[in-house]
Structures are given as C-alpha cells and as structure tokens.
Amino acid sequence: MDLIYNNIKINAAGTLPDQSAKRKTKDHLFLTLVIFFSAITISLVLLIIGTLVMKGYHQINWAFFTQIAPDTFQAMMAKISGKVIPGGIANGITGSVYLVFLSSVIAIPFGLLIGIFLYENGNKRYAGFIRDITDVLQGIPSIVIGIIIYLWVVVHITHSYSILAGSVSLAIMMLPLIIRSTEESLKMVPDTLKEAAIALGTPYYKVILRVLIPTSFSGLITGILLAISRVLGETAPLMLTTLGNPVINWDVTKPVSAVPLLVWQFYNDPNMVDLIWSSTLFLMGFVLLLNLTSKWIASKQQN
Amino acid sequence: MNEFNSTISSPILSIENLCIAYEQGKLAVKEVTATVEKNSITAIMGPSGCGKTTLLRAINRMYDLYPNITTKGQIKLFNESIYDMSTIKLRRKIGMVFQRPNPFPTLSIYDNVLAGFKLNGIHLKRSERDEIVETSLHDVTLWNEVKDSLHKKGTFLSGGQQQRLCVARALAFKPDIILLDEPTSALDPVATSKIEDLLVNLKKQYTIILVTHNMTQAARISDNSMFMYLGELIEYEKTKTIFTNPKDSRTEGYLTGKFG
Amino acid sequence: MNSDKVLKSVLFTASLLILLISGGMVYSLFRGSMLSFHHFGWNFLISSHWDPTQGKEQYGALPFIAGTIFTSVLALIMAIPMAFSTSLFVAEYFHKTRLASVVNTLVDLLAGIPSIIYGLWGFYILRPFIVEIGLNPQGYGIFTSSLILAIMIIPYATSLSNTTIMMVPNELKEAAYSLGATRLEVIWNVILPNARSGIMASYILAFGRALGETMAVTMLIGNANIIPTSLFSTGNTMASVIANQFGEAGGLQLSALIEIGLLLFLITTIVNAIGKFIIKKIV
Numbered sequence: 001m002d003l004i005y006n007n008i009k010i011n012a013a014g015t016l017p018d019q020s021a022k023r024k025t026k027d028h029l030f031l032t033l034v035i036f037f038s039a040i041t042i043s044l045v046l047l048i049i050g051t052l053v054m055k056g057y058h059q060i061n062w063a064f065f066t067q068i069a070p071d072t073f074q075a076m077m078a079k080i081s082g083k084v085i086p087g088g089i090a091n092g093i094t095g096s097v098y099l100v101f102l103s104s105v106i107a108i109p110f111g112l113l114i115g116i117f118l119y120e121n122g123n124k125r126y127a128g129f130i131r132d133i134t135d136v137l138q139g140i141p142s143i144v145i146g147i148i149i150y151l152w153v154v155v156h157i158t159h160s161y162s163i164l165a166g167s168v169s170l171a172i173m174m175l176p177l178i179i180r181s182t183e184e185s186l187k188m189v190p191d192t193l194k195e196a197a198i199a200l201g202t203p204y205y206k207v208i209l210r211v212l213i214p215t216s217f218s219g220l221i222t223g224i225l226l227a228i229s230r231v232l233g234e235t236a237p238l239m240l241t242t243l244g245n246p247v248i249n250w251d252v253t254k255p256v257s258a259v260p261l262l263v264w265q266f267y268n269d270p271n272m273v274d275l276i277w278s279s280t281l282f283l284m285g286f287v288l289l290l291n292l293t294s295k296w297i298a299s300k301q302q303n
Numbered sequence: 304m305n306e307f308n309s310t311i312s313s314p315i316l317s318i319e320n321l322c323i324a325y326e327q328g329k330l331a332v333k334e335v336t337a338t339v340e341k342n343s344i345t346a347i348m349g350p351s352g353c354g355k356t357t358l359l360r361a362i363n364r365m366y367d368l369y370p371n372i373t374t375k376g377q378i379k380l381f382n383e384s385i386y387d388m389s390t391i392k393l394r395r396k397i398g399m400v401f402q403r404p405n406p407f408p409t410l411s412i413y414d415n416v417l418a419g420f421k422l423n424g425i426h427l428k429r430s431e432r433d434e435i436v437e438t439s440l441h442d443v444t445l446w447n448e449v450k451d452s453l454h455k456k457g458t459f460l461s462g463g464q465q466q467r468l469c470v471a472r473a474l475a476f477k478p479d480i481i482l483l484d485e486p487t488s489a490l491d492p493v494a495t496s497k498i499e500d501l502l503v504n505l506k507k508q509y510t511i512i513l514v515t516h517n518m519t520q521a522a523r524i525s526d527n528s529m530f531m532y533l534g535e536l537i538e539y540e541k542t543k544t545i546f547t548n549p550k551d552s553r554t555e556g557y558l559t560g561k562f563g
Numbered sequence: 564m565n566s567d568k569v570l571k572s573v574l575f576t577a578s579l580l581i582l583l584i585s586g587g588m589v590y591s592l593f594r595g596s597m598l599s600f601h602h603f604g605w606n607f608l609i610s611s612h613w614d615p616t617q618g619k620e621q622y623g624a625l626p627f628i629a630g631t632i633f634t635s636v637l638a639l640i641m642a643i644p645m646a647f648s649t650s651l652f653v654a655e656y657f658h659k660t661r662l663a664s665v666v667n668t669l670v671d672l673l674a675g676i677p678s679i680i681y682g683l684w685g686f687y688i689l690r691p692f693i694v695e696i697g698l699n700p701q702g703y704g705i706f707t708s709s710l711i712l713a714i715m716i717i718p719y720a721t722s723l724s725n726t727t728i729m730m731v732p733n734e735l736k737e738a739a740y741s742l743g744a745t746r747l748e749v750i751w752n753v754i755l756p757n758a759r760s761g762i763m764a765s766y767i768l769a770f771g772r773a774l775g776e777t778m779a780v781t782m783l784i785g786n787a788n789i790i791p792t793s794l795f796s797t798g799n800t801m802a803s804v805i806a807n808q809f810g811e812a813g814g815l816q817l818s819a820l821i822e823i824g825l826l827l828f829l830i831t832t833i834v835n836a837i838g839k840f841i842i843k844k845i846v
Binding site for chain 3 (some may be wrong): 018024026029030033034035036037038040041042044045047049051052110113114115117118121127130132133134135136137139140141142143144145146147148150151152172175204205206229232233234235236239240243259263266267268280283284287288291295
C-alpha cells in the first residue's frame with residue numbers, strides 16, 4: 001500500500017500485512033503477561049489467607065476466648081504430649097477491646113469535629129493547611145508514633161507503660177482516617193438538603209446534627225470502622241507504649257496486653273507456635289470482617 | 304429502496320440486512336440494506352435513538368470492543384467483507400471523526416496528525432512526515448492557522464479547530480471512507496459552516512458518511528440521505544428527492560418537524 | 564447568630580488539635596534527638612558503628628538508612644509488575660466485569676492484613692520456601708523482607724493507578740482504535756501518557772508506605788547492624804532497629820533511636836509530600 005501525497009510517495013509497502021500479525025502477537029503476549037501477573041497477585045492473597053485458616057482453626061475453641069495466655073512451661077508440656085495448648089488469648093482480647101474502645105472515644109469526637117471543620121471551610125488557606133497536615137499525620141510510620149507517645153505519656157504522664165499510652169497512640173492513628181472520611185461523606189450530602197434546612201431558619205449546629213450527620217451516617221460509620229480495623233492489628237506502637245501483660249488488666253495507667261502483642265510474644269517463644277496460628281486467624285478474621293463490612297456499607301450507600 | 308440502491312453507479316460500500324443488538328432481543332438496528340456511492344456525501348438522519356450512530360459505528364467495526372453487542376448481516380467494502388479483513392487494515396481504509404473533538408492531549412498538533420502512523424508503528428522519514436502534516440492540514444484548511452504552532456499541544460485550539468484537526472488525523476491514511484458522527488453538534492455556527500465547506504471539498508477525494516441530528520445540514524451538503532426511525536431504514540434517496548418528495552409518511556413527519 | 568459563632572469557634576479549636584499534635588511531634592523528636600546529636604553530630608548519618616556497650620557507646624545510623632532504602636526500593640521494583648498488571652486487569656481489560664470487582668476486592672484485602680501477620684507468614688511459609696529452593700541457607704535478609712514488603716504495598720500501588728486509568732476519557736481510546744491501533748497500542752500510546760502522573764504518584768505513595776513498615780521487616784531481615792552488601796545479606800532498617808532496641812534502651816542509646824525515628828519521620832513525610840503534590844497537580 002502506497003500513499004501518494006502530492007509528489008511524495010510514502011512507501012508503507014511491506015509493513016501492512018506483516019506488521020499486522022506482529023502487532024497482534026505483541027497484543028496477545030501482553031495480555032498474557034497481564035493475566036499472569038494478576039494471577040500471581042491473587043494467588044498470593046489466597047495463599048496467605050488460606051494458610052492462616054488451615055493452620056489456625058483447630059486451636060480455636062471456647063478456652064481460646066476465655067482463658068488467658070499460657071506460660072511457656074504449660075505450652076511446652078502440651079507440645080510434648082501432642083495436646084492442644086491450654087489457655088487462650090483472653091487477656092489479649094480484653095486488652096485490644098479496651099485499647100480500641102478508649103482510642104475511639106478519643107479519636108471519634110475530634111475526628112468528626114475536625115472533619116466538619118474542613119467540610120465547612122472548604123478551600124480556604126487555613127483549612128487547606130490543616131488538610132495537608134492531616135495527610136502528613138496519616139503517613140507517619142506507626143513506630144514513630146509509638147516513640148512520640150512513649151515520650152509524652154509513658155514518661156511524663158503515667159510513668160509506666162499503660163493503656164492510656166497505647167490508646168493515645170492508636171487514637172492518633174485513627175484520627176486522620178476519621179477526619180478524611182467525615183469530610184468526604186459530608187461532601188456527598190446534596191446541598192439542597194442543607195439549604196432547605198437553613199431556609200427554615202434552623203441554627204447551623206442543628207443543621208449539622210439533624211440533617212448533615214444523619215444523611216451521611218453510613219459514610220461516617222464506614223470511616224470509623226475502617227479506622228478501627230486499621231488499628232486493631234497494630235503492633236509496633238503498642239510495643240513502645242503498653243508492652244503487654246500476662247493477666248487481664250483494667251487499670252488505665254498500667255500495661256495491658258493486646259492480640260497483636262500476644263502474637264509477637266508467641267512468636268518469640270518456640271513452644272507457642274500453634275497458638276500463633278489461631279490468634280492470627282482470629283485477629284485477621286476480625287479485621288477483615290470489619291473491613292468487608294465497612295466496604296459493604298459504603299456500597300449500599302452508593303445505591 | 305432496493306431500486307435506489309441499484310441506481311448507484313459506483314458503489315463503494317454495501318450494507319446487507321444488517322442487524323445490531325445491544326442485549327438479548329433488543330434490536331437497535333433492524334435489517335438495514337443500503338449501498339453507498341463513491342465520492343458522495345451520504346447523510347444519515349433521524350430522531351434521537353433511531354439507530355443512526357449505531358449503524359455508523361458498525362461500519363468500522365467499533366463494536367468489536369464491546370462484546371455484549373452482536374451484529375448480524377454483511378457489510379462489504381469494494382465487495383470485500385469487512386469481517387474478512389483485520390480491523391487494523393479496515394480502519395486504515397475507513398476513518399472516523401467523533402462527536403466531540405478529541406485530539407490527543409499529550410501530543411502536539413504535528414503529532415496528532417500523524418497519530419495514525421505512530422499508533423500503527425509505521426516509521427516515516429522526516430520529509431515524509433512534514434509532507435503528510437502540511438498536506439492534511441491544508442486539506443482541512445487549518446494550515447494557515449496553526450503552521451506556526453505545530454509543536455504546541457492541540458488543546459489550546461478552539462472547538463472548531465480541534466475538530467478540523469481530528470478530521471486531518473483521520474485523513475492521514477487517505478482512507479476510502481470517512482465516517483463522521485454528528486461532527487458539528489458541539490460547535491458554534493461559524494465553525495459548523497467551516498466543517499461543512501470542508502466536507503463538500505473533501506468528497507472529491509473521499510467518500511463521506513455523515514450522521515447528523517440536524518436535517519438542514521443534511522439538506523445543505525449531502526448528495527444522498529438515509530432516514531432512520533426506531534432502528535429501521537425508512538427511506539434512502541437522493542437528498543433533493545427525499546426533501547421535496549418523501550415517499551413515507553414518517554419521513555415526511557420528521558422533515559416537517561412533526562416529531563424528532 | 565450566637566450559636567453559629569459558638570459553633571465556628573468550637574470547630575476552629577478542634578482544628579488546632581492537628582497543629583498541636585504535629586507540632587508537638589516534631590518538637591519532641593528533635594528534643595529527644597538532641598543528646599545523640601550533640602555526641603555524634605552529622606557523623607551519625609554516615610557512621611556504621613553501633614555499639615551499646617557501657618563506657619564506649621557509639622552510634623551510627625548508616626546501616627539502617629541503607630537497609631530501609633534498599634528494602635523499600637527493591638520492594639517497589641518487585642511490586643510494580645504485579646501492581647501494574649492488576650491495575651490494567653481491573654481498570655482496562657476486564658473493566659466493569661464481575662471478575663474485575665472480585666479481583667479488586669481481593670487485592671484490597673491485602674491492605675487490611677496487619678503487618679505482624681505478614682511477618683508471620685513470611686517467617687513460617689516464605690522463609691522455609693526460600694531455604695528449600697536454595698536461594699539462601701538461612702532465609703533471612705534483604706530479599707525476603709523486600710518480597711514481603713512488595714506484597715504489602717501492592718494494594719497501595721493499585722488503588723490510585725486504577726482510578727487514574729479509569730479517568731482516561733473513552734473518546735481518546737476510541738479515536739485511537741478508529742485509527743487501527745491494537746489494544747496494547749492504545750494502552751501504551753493513549754492510556755499511559757494520560758495516566759502517567761497518577762500512576763507515578765501511586766508508586767511514590769506505595770514507596771512511602773514501605774519505608775515506614777516495621778513488624779514484617781523486623782521478623783525477616785535478620786537484625787544485623789551492618790550495611791547490606793548483597794541481595795541476600797541480612798541487615799536492619801530504621802523501623803526495625805527501633806522496634807528491637809527501644810524497649811531496653813536508655814540515655815544515649817535511647818536518644819540515638821529517637822534520632823533515627825526523626826530521620827524516618829522526615830524521609831517518609833518528604834516522600835509522601837511528593838506523591839500528594841503530584842496528585843494535586845492532576846486534580
């Protein structure tokens with residue numbers, strides 16, 4: 001096929017039929033590569049989750065939830081006799097619940113307020129600045145947050161590893177997530193609803209409480225659930241702030257255990273290996289459950 | 304219509320019993336048969352949803368991209384079935400201009416004209432490239448307006464200029480047929496008339512099939528016109544004839560503004 | 564209205580918390596590092612000497628800086644083929660199909676798995692595998708940790724990439740197809756140039772994530788305070804040395820660890836800022 005432009009003959013001969021085939025081959029090859037690598041990625045996901053399930057489920061029983069972690073001697077005896085390790089992770093579960101509850105109490109009100117602030121002030125300079133700083137906060141490695149809270153709370157306030165320190169560190173991690181999701185959820189409320197309420201003479205704080213928040217409720221909940229699922233599995237900051245506790249503890253100024261901390265403890269002790277899988281399975285199952293729930297809520301909202 | 308089809312002296316494209324369905328059982332185009340004349344401007348008109356754009360896009364097999372759309376029937380270019388040739392080859396012979404101007408924003412005007420070659424991996428000498436760009440831009444009467452900014456990105460041009468650039472891009476391969484899908488619906492009247500003049504000029508070298516929502520545009524520039532309604536080809540005639548003496552009452556209804 | 568004014572001040576005051584926390588963090592990190600900085604100055608950054616023995620304490624952060632950078636860079640390199648392919652799979656090839664949303668959800672799950680679980684999986688499954696196929700006798704080291712890191716950051720790399728790829732207007736793709744391009748050519752010539760910034764930003768953000776990762780790396784890197792010299796040598800990262808030694812450190816060692824924390828903070832903040840900046844330019 002030759003193209004003739006005025007007096008210049010563009011010779012594309014020979015490139016037509018052959019090129020076609022070559023390009024089609026390249027096209028198919030690329031698609032194969034894409035599918036191949038995507039398949040690898042998916043297999044990894046399934047592999048990781050599958051391993052946990054398979055290795056962990058037989059250690060999960062009633063005692064798992066209600067008894068505190070065994071000490072290494074008990075575990076060793078059980079291992080030798082091939083029995084299921086006695087005890088469970090009750091101290092870890094209660095610790096995690098306490099920590100997350102406390103950090104939610106701290107983070108949710110502030111997160112909502114600041115999210116509302118950003119929503120109200122849109123693109124003004126100060127608000128933009130706060131938004132940027134919030135993003136920075138979100139990107140700080142969790143261990144650095146652990147260092148900070150160690151310095152602030154462990155050293156200066158409770159003079160010991162404590163639940164308070166752990167909660168504050170988790171709260172700081174939850175805060176940016178809640179702030180951003182609050183702002184985004186509020187932005188999705190149609191302006192007309194807001195305007196209708198204002199036109200009726202409603203004071204603005206009531207508009208927020210009675211119209212904006214209820215309408216964006218599922219978005220807010222999603223953000224909170226996601227934030228919680230994020231911090232449930234955190235280990236590093238807790239290592240520097242609450243350290244762990246072999247018994248269940250309710251004193252806010254004293255250390256407490258948490259499921260990830262227990263997992264770390266078990267990891268460091270060769271007798272506890274079996275217990276690791278069940279605790280991990282439990283932890284991950286719970287985290288993923290929260291994750292999927294919040295995504296499901298989010299998708300319901302969209303419809 | 305079969306009579307009109309047989310009066311076409313130099314047929315270039317023949318559509319035979321074409322059916323296109325979007326989902327099970329819902330036909331967007333029903334049994335369309337038409338022969339297009341070489342070096343003519345053929346307009347396809349009709350109310351919204353009549354299937355004209357659907358018909359147009361079948362001609363260069365755009366539906367291969369959307370597997371849920373099925374087609375039945377035959378389309379032949381110079382007596383060769385378009386389904387027998389590769390889409391790469393087909394789309395060099397049949398070019399397309401879209402409703403909203405869509406020059407590639409990351410490419411300069413110069414590169415936009417040559418985009419077809421670049422995408423197909425065809426290497427050209429510098430002199431060949433310059434020649435193609437200058438000729439194509441001259442053909443669309445854009446050369447004088449952009450010759451000093453060939454290497455700027457095309458997005459600073461006005462809507463009308465962008466659309467002419469898109470025509471130039473479609474012309475680079477010197478296709479046999481150019482398909483245009485409501486090319487002026489997003490343009491102002493001045494730009495529209497420039498494009499219309501351009502098309503009248505181009506038909507000396509190319510065959511033009513034009514979907515238009517504006518029947519007066521069809522009346523102004525086309526040689527032959529098709530009127531479609533609810534997926535069927537109701538009437539296909541010389542434009543003069545269809546406007547002065549429509550045979551079908553639905554055609555008449557559309558042309559006199561009773562509906563659509 | 565009075566209540567409106569009160570509302571405004573309440574909201575404004577709440578916003579101050581962000582400034583307080585971030586400012587306080589920077590302040591505390593600097594203050595905590597002072598002791599170490601006085602002792603070692605800028606040498607801290609280039610010295611590899613790490614010795615906590617009482618009486619002749621010497622601390623240098625170079626091995627950890629090197630370890631962090633090596634593992635994160637390697638992780639990104641390993642993650643890119645998988646992240647890129649998955650993005651194309653979900654956002655282009657199988658866009659809008661059920662398969663794509665299943666794949667997308669599965670990949671997102673990766674982001675929800677806690678770091679310690681990755682570490683365990685790496686330790687009990689990946690490491691023995693690597694030992695078994697003979698890549699390395701012990702299985703610890705840069706390669707293993709980078710591999711786990713790579714898996715961890717895939718979801719971060721794909722989510723923003725997906726959005727950007729889906730934002731490329733359909734008309735541009737159709738224009739390219741109408742000129743006879745194959746799918747690969749459309750991806751290469753139309754989608755990529757238009758989605759380039761977003762994809763890059765997502766990789767930068769994924770990189771930032773890898774830099775700060777602690778638990779999984781700590782469990783797999785071998786905890787040797789040396790500058791890694793090869794793909795399979797052991798080493799340490801800034802995050803992992805803090806995790807390992809913070810509990811029992813005091814005085815000068817503590818200050819050195821805090822200084823490392825400060826470094827980590829600065830590096831991750833800069834990397835993330837670059838990524839966010841690119842995103843702002845697109846939107």
